[in-house]
Amino acid sequence: MFSRDRWNEILEVLTTNWFRTVLTAFGVFWGILILILLLSAGKGMENGIKGEWGDIATNSLWVWTRNTTLPHKGLPKGRSFEYKLQDVQSLKDKVPNLRIISPRNSLGGYRGANNVIRGLRTGAFGVYGDFPSFIDQEPMDIINGRFINQSDINDKRKVAIIGEGVKKSLYDIGQEVLGTYIKIQGVNFMVVGIYRKKNLDGDGEEAQNQIFIPFTSFGQAFNTGDDVGSMMITAIDGVSITSLKDRIIKVLKEKHKIHPDDRRAIGNFDMYEEFSRIERFFVALNIMGYFIGILVLLSGIIGVSNIMLIVIKERTKEIGIRRALGEDPWSIRKQILLESVFLTIISGMMGIIIGAFAIYGINALLDANGPVDMFVNPTVSLGVVTIALVILIISGLLAGFIPAQSAIRIKPIDALRTE
Amino acid sequence: MATMIEIKDLHKSYQMGKNSLHVLKGIDFSAEEGELVAIMGSSGSGKSTLLNILGLLDVADSGEYLLDGKLIKNLNETKAAKYRNKFLGFIFQSFNLINYKSALENVTLPLYYQGVNRKERQRKAMKYLEMVGLKEWSHHLPNELSGGQKQRVAIARAMVGEPKVILADELTGALDSTTSYEVMDVIQKINDQGNTILVVTHENDIAHMCKRIIYLKDGVIEEDKKIKQVRASEYVQ
Numbered sequence A: 001m002f003s004r005d006r007w008n009e010i011l012e013v014l015t016t017n018w019f020r021t022v023l024t025a026f027g028v029f030w031g032i033l034i035l036i037l038l039l040s041a042g043k044g045m046e047n048g049i050k051g052e053w054g055d056i057a058t059n060s061l062w063v064w065t066r067n068t069t070l071p072h073k074g075l076p077k078g079r080s081f082e083y084k085l086q087d088v089q090s091l092k093d094k095v096p097n098l099r100i101i102s103p104r105n106s107l108g109g110y111r112g113a114n115n116v117i118r119g120l121r122t123g124a125f126g127v128y129g130d131f132p133s134f135i136d137q138e139p140m141d142i143i144n145g146r147f148i149n150q151s152d153i154n155d156k157r158k159v160a161i162i163g164e165g166v167k168k169s170l171y172d173i174g175q176e177v178l179g180t181y182i183k184i185q186g187v188n189f190m191v192v193g194i195y196r197k198k199n200l201d202g203d204g205e206e207a208q209n210q211i212f213i214p215f216t217s218f219g220q221a222f223n224t225g226d227d228v229g230s231m232m233i234t235a236i237d238g239v240s241i242t243s244l245k246d247r248i249i250k251v252l253k254e255k256h257k258i259h260p261d262d263r264r265a266i267g268n269f270d271m272y273e274e275f276s277r278i279e280r281f282f283v284a285l286n287i288m289g290y291f292i293g294i295l296v297l298l299s300g301i302i303g304v305s306n307i308m309l310i311v312i313k314e315r316t317k318e319i320g321i322r323r324a325l326g327e328d329p330w331s332i333r334k335q336i337l338l339e340s341v342f343l344t345i346i347s348g349m350m351g352i353i354i355g356a357f358a359i360y361g362i363n364a365l366l367d368a369n370g371p372v373d374m375f376v377n378p379t380v381s382l383g384v385v386t387i388a389l390v391i392l393i394i395s396g397l398l399a400g401f402i403p404a405q406s407a408i409r410i411k412p413i414d415a416l417r418t419e
Numbered sequence B: 001m002a003t004m005i006e007i008k009d010l011h012k013s014y015q016m017g018k019n020s021l022h023v024l025k026g027i028d029f030s031a032e033e034g035e036l037v038a039i040m041g042s043s044g045s046g047k048s049t050l051l052n053i054l055g056l057l058d059v060a061d062s063g064e065y066l067l068d069g070k071l072i073k074n075l076n077e078t079k080a081a082k083y084r085n086k087f088l089g090f091i092f093q094s095f096n097l098i099n100y101k102s103a104l105e106n107v108t109l110p111l112y113y114q115g116v117n118r119k120e121r122q123r124k125a126m127k128y129l130e131m132v133g134l135k136e137w138s139h140h141l142p143n144e145l146s147g148g149q150k151q152r153v154a155i156a157r158a159m160v161g162e163p164k165v166i167l168a169d170e171l172t173g174a175l176d177s178t179t180s181y182e183v184m185d186v187i188q189k190i191n192d193q194g195n196t197i198l199v200v201t202h203e204n205d206i207a208h209m210c211k212r213i214i215y216l217k218d219g220v221i222e223e224d225k226k227i228k229q230v231r232a233s234e235y236v237q
Helices: A004-016 A018-051 A085-094 A150-155 A164-170 A203-207 A215-221 A241-255 A271-314 A316-324 A329-369 A382-409 A412-417 B047-054 B077-087 B103-114 B118-131 B147-160 B177-192
Strands: A060-065 A098-108 A116-118 A121-123 A126-130 A140-145 A159-163 A181-184 A187-197 A210-214 A230-235 A266-270 B003-016 B019-032 B036-041 B062-067 B088-091 B165-169 B196-200 B212-217 B220-226
Touching (some): A004 A018, A004 A329, A018 A271, A018 A382, A060 A271, A085 A230, A085 A241, A098 A215, A116 A164, A121 A164, A126 A215, A150 A215, A159 A164, A159 A181, A164 A187, A181 A210, A187 A210, A210 A215, A230 A241, A241 A271, A271 A316, A271 A382, A316 A329, A316 A412, A316 B077, A329 B077, B003 B047, B019 B047, B019 B196, B019 B220, B036 B047, B036 B177, B047 B062, B047 B165, B047 B196, B077 B103, B103 B118, B103 B147, B118 B147, B147 B165
Parallel strands (some): A159 A187, B036 B196, B036 B212
Antiparallel strands (some): A060 A266, A098 A126, A098 A230, A116 A121, A159 A210, B003 B062, B212 B220
């Protein structure tokens, strides 16, 4: 229950020796500040690295083909093969819990030869033949026009959706883009959409330099027919793609007469596993942040406890007087614990506030100077602040406990005799 | 008249390394309501030890102690604090005021521990400060007061909880004679209202301002006599 007198008393005691109170508080302030900064730095790194993934459906598996390494059913090793559009149906039939399968073909790309021409301008861009479902797996902002639709697939329309980077390379600023034509390896495609991917930096630049065309148009224009270069397979929510990976690979191996023990023929990249590894890394980083922060905080708490012990020693006579006048030991213990918790919370809150300003400053610097590799938007969540507050309350109680015990252990008569 | 304090065969020893120092060797006495008793004796006679036991600040090794008819035995510290607050008021030689609290705040302390609300505490404390002649000084800190004023604040503090018994340990020991008489004048006036007061002193003139003197020697009562009280007001100008 709130007692004005009790709090007056606490303020009186803490303000009697300002300098000592401030020095005592500094240890806790510094500890919590370091904890907040460490956790926010960890979060900044996490945001930076996870940002590389954009809004991609991480519960996905990429599969592509490689040469076989074992002979099987009379077929030699070192054989190359291609997935077919029919494989998509086979996977859907034989592997449950798959949400989306997007077959894809591609040509050109990063560091490749120039493959796209518009007027006098040329560029080397990744060109992908995709299905409309791909945008659900790798979301992108269509900032102008539209993405591939089913009619494009059915009618094998020669339309293209280009990235902002492609637009910058092939068009002047302010020039109309939609409805114009670009030539991809000698075949004209009409631009019907411009996208911007959410990846923030690094690969992000490459991610804006892509061109998406309908899968069927790709097959017709570049003579790939029903061949499929790769597939992005996404599992339904609640089922990890990692748990389905073996079955997917088994179906593909059976379909293409690949030896069951051939570990190389089906190239694959399990994004879920990779993402989980990153998540685990950040969990470890977070734990380390807490560990270091709490150790620093602990030294502050020891400082508070130490000073409280000195204060109690100085106030021994006063405690004796109070007890002679009828204050019970519980009340004295409560008073000392409250002083300690109050001091810890006030100094900790200062640490949190200064930490918040520091994070705000870092974010402002990042905004002003552009993004830094793998470090984006360092923040601390309300949860972290709540945890910090709980740590502070427990710390304050711990810091005050020993001094409180020592205060009530001394007999009133001995306390009164203290000079 | 009711018996406020009654002790029978009280013993107390202190362990000094390997040796035991037997300070009280079987004390028997009682004090009636409204008595003003001086306890005298040379240094080491056991007078302060006796007062501390009566004040529940220390515990006797054996013997019986009845305070206002209640047997005081095996009290834990919480209960002892409650009894001190309810039944006893203390006046110390070195005043024992809390330095960072004003005279008024010092006087309100026993009431605070009784759970009396702030307004009532202040009203009562002011009443007792007025009684000891310090109304105008209520908001001063102890270091702004003279020795006599400090002791009068301590008297007001001892009185404010309206205890049954007031215990004063060398209350004039740190004061000059004029101030001592002023303080004793206040004590006598309080006693006149019916309060039981025990004063430990080694000053003869102060002891003769009480109604009864108990002489302690080597841990036993050597003499216990009623005397004709000298009024301190005769010496106060």
